[in-house]
Amino acid sequence: MIWVNWALLPASLQPAELFSMDAVFSIKGFLVLAFGGLMVGFGSRYAGGCTSGHAISGLSDLQLPSLIAVIGFFIGGLAMTFFILPLIF
């Protein structure tokens, strides 16, 4: 089936280490995707918006709370990129 054939999807878009079927059916791979989603969903609700709600729409209305949220996005993103991801992979 084309939908699950990893080889037919562009490798330049998503890393196989995270999204290939091999990764999904490993415990670590599944937990990475599950926790990633959990934090995005929880964080969006807690912060009252996501990238489009705060970074684009909120900043477009020059809302200070949205700027604080975007700073939070980067604190979390930088911490994950430079400290947590190197520990996981």
Add this chain to the structure above:
Amino acid sequence: MKFIKFLLLGIVFGIVMAKSEAISWFRIQEMFRFQAFHMYGIIGTAVVLGVTGVALIKKFKIRDFHGNPILFYPKDKSIIRYLVGGTIFGLGWALSGACPGPMVVNIGYGFLSMGIVFLFAIVGTYLYGVIKEKLPH
């Protein structure tokens, strides 16, 4: 059939997200590593256009498609919820490489494993609803 305009807007949004590669884990990583202008260009362009659009809507009191005035309400003043909520969001964003919109676009693109991310994002929003009374806002 009056909903078809929303459907068309969604389709355009999905195509733009996919073709601009804003749905890519690699592009998000390059953003957080300050290695590429790519995502800053996309978000920056959107904000410049958004600021202009909002200013024009306010100046000319432009109405929405029902004919109602478009109103902007200031968000509640707080620091803790935006900073902590934003940080949790950022952790998930850098890990999964997708915010809510791109998750759905990825599934449509064929990256079915993003369905797990999407499903757990919904669990996350539910979890917030369960414990929100205990959280500082």
